[in-house]
Amino acid sequence: RKEVEQDPGPFNVPEGATVAFNCTYSNSASQSFFWYRQDCRKEPKLLMSVYSSGNEDGRFTAQLNRASQYISLLIRDSKLSDSATYLCVVTFGAAGNKLTFGGGTRVLVKP
């Protein structure tokens, strides 16, 4: 089983619609959770951290379910510029400094 697993997509989303996708992780000792965004041929960039209580940043909402070991990302009112690959990232280790990436979920927002 992969340590961090994501549906690769692509998720084809009409502009203005809502899209949501999950990421599952296998290590119950995982400590921190993030969503990164990666545009084609560019480096990953931090989109948002994921907190136990769930958190929202504008049109983006992230949630963590420790019991079922998954995190989710919801994008409301999708914009064309939201088209990207969304990487789920989980950390664990003594210093919480070992990042493990999922394979990414590709989102394509279309007019």
Added chain:
Amino acid sequence: ETGVTQTPRHLVMGMTNKKSLKCEQHLGHNAMYWYKQSAKKPLELMFVYNFKEQTENNSVPSRFSPECPNSSHLFLHLHTLQPEDSALYLCASSQDGTGGYTFGSGTRLTVV
């Protein structure tokens, strides 16, 4: 310069060549990382340095040799690589491994 800068952006090398990738972070972070991103595969952690000390070597072949002379600079020395080593090599930094990580733009390496 701000953030994490990597040079060169692109590199083509033969299997018998020796080259080095350079990474510099201007964020005052104390941890630096090398990641490899191959086509259609998740990012793979290669090396972790905390306060200049290597704390993680993720079973990376010895043809990849990291060097961290100080907490702001990280190198990846390459020698006798294989074509399957062609990938995007990303450097990242963080403060104590907490919070988000900042990535450099990467070096796109092609081994011929």
